[in-house]
Amino acid sequence: MSRTDRPTQSRVSRGRSLAVAAVAMLATVVLSGCTLVTTIADRGSETPNGSNGSADGLDVIDPDLPDDVRSYSEQELDWWDCQGFQCTMASAPMDWDDPSKGDIELAMLKVPASGDPLGTIFVNPGGPGGSGVQLAAAAEYLFGRDVLNNYDIVGWDPRGVGQSTAIDCLDDDELDDYLYPTPDPAEASMSEEELIEIMTERERAFGEGCLEKTGPMLEFVDTISTVHDLDMLRATVGDAQLNYLGFSYGTELGAHFIDTFPERAGRMVLDGAVDPSLDRLESSLAQREGFISATESYINNCLSGPECPFTGTYDDAIEEIRATMDAVDKALPKHTDGRTLTSSVINMAISASMYDESMWPQLSDAFSAYDASGDPSGFFSLVDTYNDRAPDGTYTSNIQEAFPAISCMDAPAETDEAAIAAYNEAMQELDPFARPGLETVGDLTCQEFPFESRATPGPVSGAGAGPVLVIGTTGDPATPYEQAIALADQLESGILVTYEGEGHTVYGGKSTCIDDIVDRYFVDGDVPEGEPVC
Template identity: 35%
Template sequence: MQGVVDRQRRPAPRPRTHDDGTSPVTRARTTLVVTIVLALLVGIAVYAAIATRDDSTFSAPKPVDAPAPQGLERFYDQKVDWTSCDGARCAWVTVPIDYAKPDGDTTRIRVKVHPGKNAKRSLFVNPGGPGGSAIDFSDRMVSEFGPNVRDMYDIVGVDPRGVGESSPLKCLPPTQFDAFVATDPDPDDDAEVTALRESSETMGAACLKNSGPLAAHVSTVEVARDMDVVRALLGRSKLDWFGASYGTQLGAVYAELFPDTVGRMVLDGAVDPTLDAVESSFAQTTGFQRALEAYAKDCVKKSDCPIGDDAEAGMAKIADLLKQLDENPLKLRDGRQLTEGNAFYGVAVTLYDQETWTYLTQALRAAFAGDGSVLMILSDTYFDRQQDGSYATNGGQVIYAVNCLDAGGKGLSVAETKAQLPRFEKASPVFGSALGWGALGCSDWPIKAANPLPDIDAKGAPPILVVGTTRDPATPYESAQALASQLDSGVLLTREGDGHTAYVSGNRCIVEAVDTYLVKGTPPKDGTVCKES
């Protein structure tokens, strides 16, 4: 387990109605969990229906009239064939797998443009992950941005290399990925430590075997370079950007590589790119602990709260549940077992949005009664596991490939990891141990990194708006503060509240500040705070 996926979610798979021995009431409730949670999870509140847009205003763009980087002319000047797709326009763009070898192998990335009525600019959007589909995100965001933003901008989704509709990164088959997810996240003995280490090595080897050269070239730096190719092909001299979660890291890396072509950039739910594996895991530990404390304090006010009437004792009860699952996984009627690893993700996934706390309550009530089916469904939801056992997306595997390449092959020894555990466990009895061991994640990744994350200050870029939420579990508020200070032109906007990311939280103050910046280019005053609405 290498940290917690901080991606936004794609459209939901069909609600499952399998025979797992649950009562009709529980099964109906479970279906509700799958349907609603998938619409809310990971930083996105309730999305409006995907809008059908008229693409008649879209004219095939001509590449920007500027010199291409030396050696990359055939990519920056390539002919792009645009076709209609669900009221938008779509195309394939070819990019080099290795930018250091532009005459070598290539890969294809998928681009979707939602035309704006009077668009003079193109707003690229990315939901995070790593591994989230920007195309899916663009479908949703056309209904989230204000009318002035939609009028002024084409909304552009570019699935990163290896992700979504772009040529995919292929690693473990479904049954092996099931085993990977179920691996004990906080090993108790040498055998379990070995199993944890082998799980990471096995996945990396599978990526290399099944994806070839692409497996070594899905780093954030290379994805950022792809974005610049698409910017030029759309005929835009500037790249305007709305990135959420890991999408903030991607945007910040772009700004570092291409400060002169940065337009208006919003980084919502910011990642701190300077954190190493230990501190990144520790940041998520504190973030998820805050979110769990907020859930517990809310739950104990209710008469039917399954953790009791004392928040601190209730969190201890959740920690005890995970320990019990480590020793004795719960058997399910379909033959699977709810392990501690599955339950960890099942709990974590409900903390991304306050509106999904009710599903954690349902899952805990069932688990305390010996029924692990709801927690398993939530874990499956987290990874887009479908009814037939396949996975709708590869996001749960892409995150490892990208993060380990970004880290440049750096990792901890087992001894160094163990030395860090007391600090993690003190910070969170529920999440600390698993996320502490997560710092070991890239130590055994077998693929050599060629493009680790650069130092980032984006000197020379115009004002960049960094947005943070005070009780964000996946990208803690301190990361937004840090990124805003690292960027030479960073401006910090704060939302007081719960949940992951801010713009689609329903906070009008945030929406007005972001929309004003995107339309007029004027950011709010640095340090502006939007109260919980």
């Protein structure tokens, strides 16, 4: 791994639901050829807003909202037919504190209830940067039949994401260079100052590209702005309270909604929970520990089977992987498309495979193919799937641009050299695949971002909200189980639901026990007794 590769925490800081993304990939096929960025004249047959009135005397729209903000909640959404679904675009202010700065557009997709709807469930797949539009389009594969019968399912692409007014930073070739950098042999003889300048310039160019291509909206892609968008969208569908299913980062979004609008929180399910109180370095260390733990489970599972590319004990397997990484960094073999295989690509392939046990065999096949013939395609296939990179070199989403931009606007980069050095030392001790690096280099992506963060991490409480289901998986690599415990403790009405297993997120067919708890909660309002374990 080149010492000028991007720091780990700038790539995977809060968790992205690949288990959910695998389901949502079905939606990509469903939506192919159907874009939401269309003129009114292109819209097909339209249907009016639904309205579910008030809940417990609560008005759908807060009567105390200022007029310049209230108008967004009062807008009429023109839904049109979209490949068997209903689609629309909603307007939101770029800056909720100053709507005069202009509007942005939010893409929405609805799967109407098959029966008389109790209301709407909004869904978010995580990221930040995941497409709620794609997730909603896969609702039949995600929700139980009773939920689909009783609720409209609505997904939206949050500000900066997908088919909404989107973050754009680099073209596809530039994104390849950014995500799959080819090491420069000259780096071996460079001074520490020269190496830091190369790394800094790479991240500075990324941030400048984001500002140039995205414009002033870039400053307002933070999660709290999305929380206000979501409350507005709740009102536009006629619901007095928000019913919500959020995965991974979507739990952080949901937790902040509960904390900001506790009286508006309806039936809320947070699966693969993020602890919003952690700062960027704490979150990165906690997550890396989760990935290393999951990697140990993968290796031990592999070694117990008949066809494993590793031999001996867990420690032996780690040494074999490190030897492969060392050899790769010396040889710098090429993929057929010209990209260079590095230890960084292999490391990312390992991490991407930890999101779900079903991906473990593919990782083993990648190591076996490389060991047998030097074929690196298996590693690239895993990383390309994670990065939403198609075989032709195009990127099918903007998640690798939205993810760092939103993350940087949500939490300040650590600049204290002592804290950064302590973090790097801890990472070296924790991660068996860590390469010797520059101890004073931290999260350069956010340090060089054009805007300072609009928020500071801290605990949430949601005082006054109804019961909230917080689901944690004991072997979750991306959002470790301890974070679910922490979030359930922080929320005054949080109820911890535990799944004993591997992988990132669980609702949607992985556990009948979890699915039943969530479905009964949404449909009947049943709140589990105690803290159930599945």
